[in-house]
Amino acid sequence: MPPRLIGPGEAEALAFLIPAALAALAATALPARLAVLACAGALCALLGALGDAAARLAGSSEAARLGPAAGGWIAIGALLLAARLATGRAAMGARGRAVVAIGIAAALGAMLALGLLDNLGLVREAAARGPELRVAFAGHLQLVAAALLPALAVGAACGAIAFAAPRAGTSVMGLLAALQVIPAMALFALLIEPLAALGRAVPLLREAGLRGIGAAPAVIGVFLYLLLPIAAAMRAALGAAPGAAVDAARGLGFAPAQVLWRVRLPLGAPVLLGGLRVAAVQAVGLVTLGALVGAGGFGVLMFQGLGQFAPDLILLGALPVAALALMLDAVLRGLEDGLSPTPEAAR
Amino acid sequence: MRLAALLPVLLFAAALAVLPLTAPVFAALFPDVAEPLYRRESFLSLTLSHGGLVLVSLLPAAAIGIGLGIAATRPGAREVREVADGLVGFAQAVPPVAVIAIAVPAVGFGAAPALLALVCYATLPVLRATTAALATVPPDVLDAARGAGMTPRQVLVQVELPLAAPPILAGLRVAAVLAVATAAVGAVAGATCLGTPIIAGLVNGNPAWVVQGAVLTGLMAFAVDGLLAALAPRDQAGPVSIGSAASRPHSSRLPS
Numbered sequence: 344m345p346p347r348l349i350g351p352g353e354a355e356a357l358a359f360l361i362p363a364a365l366a367a368l369a370a371t372a373l374p375a376r377l378a379v380l381a382c383a384g385a386l387c388a389l390l391g392a393l394g395d396a397a398a399r400l401a402g403s404s405e406a407a408r409l410g411p412a413a414g415g416w417i418a419i420g421a422l423l424l425a426a427r428l429a430t431g432r433a434a435m436g437a438r439g440r441a442v443v444a445i446g447i448a449a450a451l452g453a454m455l456a457l458g459l460l461d462n463l464g465l466v467r468e469a470a471a472r473g474p475e476l477r478v479a480f481a482g483h484l485q486l487v488a489a490a491l492l493p494a495l496a497v498g499a500a501c502g503a504i505a506f507a508a509p510r511a512g513t514s515v516m517g518l519l520a521a522l523q524v525i526p527a528m529a530l531f532a533l534l535i536e537p538l539a540a541l542g543r544a545v546p547l548l549r550e551a552g553l554r555g556i557g558a559a560p561a562v563i564g565v566f567l568y569l570l571l572p573i574a575a576a577m578r579a580a581l582g583a584a585p586g587a588a589v590d591a592a593r594g595l596g597f598a599p600a601q602v603l604w605r606v607r608l609p610l611g612a613p614v615l616l617g618g619l620r621v622a623a624v625q626a627v628g629l630v631t632l633g634a635l636v637g638a639g640g641f642g643v644l645m646f647q648g649l650g651q652f653a654p655d656l657i658l659l660g661a662l663p664v665a666a667l668a669l670m671l672d673a674v675l676r677g678l679e680d681g682l683s684p685t686p687e688a689a690r
Numbered sequence: 691m692r693l694a695a696l697l698p699v700l701l702f703a704a705a706l707a708v709l710p711l712t713a714p715v716f717a718a719l720f721p722d723v724a725e726p727l728y729r730r731e732s733f734l735s736l737t738l739s740h741g742g743l744v745l746v747s748l749l750p751a752a753a754i755g756i757g758l759g760i761a762a763t764r765p766g767a768r769e770v771r772e773v774a775d776g777l778v779g780f781a782q783a784v785p786p787v788a789v790i791a792i793a794v795p796a797v798g799f800g801a802a803p804a805l806l807a808l809v810c811y812a813t814l815p816v817l818r819a820t821t822a823a824l825a826t827v828p829p830d831v832l833d834a835a836r837g838a839g840m841t842p843r844q845v846l847v848q849v850e851l852p853l854a855a856p857p858i859l860a861g862l863r864v865a866a867v868l869a870v871a872t873a874a875v876g877a878v879a880g881a882t883c884l885g886t887p888i889i890a891g892l893v894n895g896n897p898a899w900v901v902q903g904a905v906l907t908g909l910m911a912f913a914v915d916g917l918l919a920a921l922a923p924r925d926q927a928g929p930v931s932i933g934s935a936a937s938r939p940h941s942s943r944l945p946s
Contacts, residue, residue: 420780423780424773424776424777424780427776427779427780428769428772428773428776431772431775431776432772521912524867524911524912524915525908525911525912526870526871526874526875526907526908526911527871527875528871528874528875528877528885528888528904528907529871529874529888529903529904529905529907529908529911530904530908532888532891532892532900532901532903532904533901533904533905533908535897535900536897536900536901539897555897624782624783627785628783628784628785628788629785631785631787631788632785632787632875635878635889635892636892642787645787645788645791646791646878648791649791649794649878649879652794652795654792654794654795657791657792657794657795658792660788660791661784661788661791661792664784664785664788665780665783665784665788668782668783668784669780669783672779672783
């Protein structure tokens with residue numbers, strides 16, 4: 344059943360006007376740090392107003408599904424964007440942004456804990472599907488890890504080959520780039536039959552969980568896509584050390600292995616971490632599509648919602664994916680800043 | 691070089707011509723399947739519909755991407771650039787399939803959700819390529835153009851855009867390949883395209899249809915990539931150029 348949408352007339356008018364005024368004030372008048380605070384406050388006020396309106400509209404009916412109308416979503420998006428811009432204006436860096444994000448998440452958590460948002464359809468749906476959500480979360484993380492960890496090893500090796508032997512490296516990187524051209528849906532779908540055949544031929548593998556439909560095609564497909572960003576980052580990382588530093592190390596009598604471990608890798612670490620960040624964010628998104636070929640994760644909820652035409656369920660699958668990707672991005676970006684010799688320049 | 695880039699196009703055309711004749715082959719490969727060849731629509735009409743989705747979304751995406759990219763690199767437009775960066779950052783966290791799924795309650799099943807996601811995601815590489823390319827036009831050249839008495843509009847049209855054209859074209863190529871992939875995902879929301887046999891096959895337990903749809907989708911991506919490589923300037927045509935410049939939006943964030 345499609346949800347009833349909360350329009351401007353149905354929440355207290357002030358509840359919508361106050362966040363808007365706060366945000367406008369923040370964008371123009373306030374110093375950047377206060378603007379961040381104002382945007383975050385406006386976001387919380389807007390969510391609270393939506394929860395309040397939902398509580399009054401839901402009234403007697405337990406089955407009513409209530410969600411923000413398009414304007415509400417646009418306002419939430421605009422406030423998030425305004426907060427993001429203000430952090431940029433305040434030159435807060437990756438760590439400052441992480442603090443803001445944690446603050447907003449904590450406020451959201453507090454509102455949920457106090458039951459202020461309980462009557463919104465999304466929250467009701469989440470409460471009703473607690474165990475499913477936990478399974479989806481664990482499944483999503485497992486699939487990401489299963490693709491990312493082997494891709495790190497193989498991709499780094501490919502990148503090292505590309506750096507050490509540029510001629511062979513060109514064809515290796517060309518192959519990895521060609522893989523990127525294949526649409527994910529086609530690659531996942533094409534992997535099903537060979538894996539099914541392999542499972543039929545080798546019963547041992549089938550007992551280990553290898554079937555055509557399931558996690559295997561998604562994990563292998565995502566693994567293949569992640570090779571390029573990791574290999575490219577590894578190649579760039581190994582070349583990131585200034586020639587003078589490498590020369591100096593050689594002059595000091597460093598063996599080639601020492602040059603690699605004590606000069607090239609430490610100096611290239613932020614670049615390599617950048618590749619890991621790109622790969623991790625990509626993995627979170629790609630795994631979602633894996634639900635189509637029978638892998639788990641949040642994609643399961645999303646496709647289930649699509650099948651039942653249940654917008655809340657679709658959002659329940661999609662929002663955690665976006666949050667997970669943004670969080671991974673922020674954490675790894677913070678680490679990168681910490682590793683860079685000049686954090687300000689790297690931001 | 692250019693002819694070699696057109697090879698995937700020929701391959702795709704050949705596959706399209708041969709596939710309708712391969713019912714016996716698929717019947718032998720998948721003996722359990724009652725209907726070994728997807729016949730609800732012809733592969734040609736699926737391809738045309740898929741190509742239509744890509745074309746219809748690529749034009750607005752190119753216009754928005756290049757326009758926003760130009761606006762973001764004008765002096766005094768720091769805010770525009772930050773808004774663009776922020777939007778790109780959020781968009782990259784949400785996979786296209788999520789955008790398509792979220793759009794369904796708002797715009798209904800069919801081609802509309804796919805088109806929405808297509809425009810969003812095809813804009814990103816164009817925007818990124820345009821801002822990057824315009825930012826690398828040497829300041830000396832701009833000074834010389836201004837010194838010669840050119841108006842800002844003349845500088846943009848006669849100096850900046852011609853110098854920035856190759857990377858922008860490369861961005862368009864990335865956008866087109868991405869659009870082929872996103873259009874295929876549109877099949878989950880009922881868009882008619884080469885992804886339709888994949889979805890129909892998965893839903894009905896017909897692996898033959900899945901293979902047919904997947905092979906054509908993959909070949910179409912390579913064909914579009916090759917077609918745009920053949921159009922691009924010579925030094926942009928190699929397969930490595932997409933490798934480093936990224937063929938999907940996330941890897942364009944590589945710090946290289």
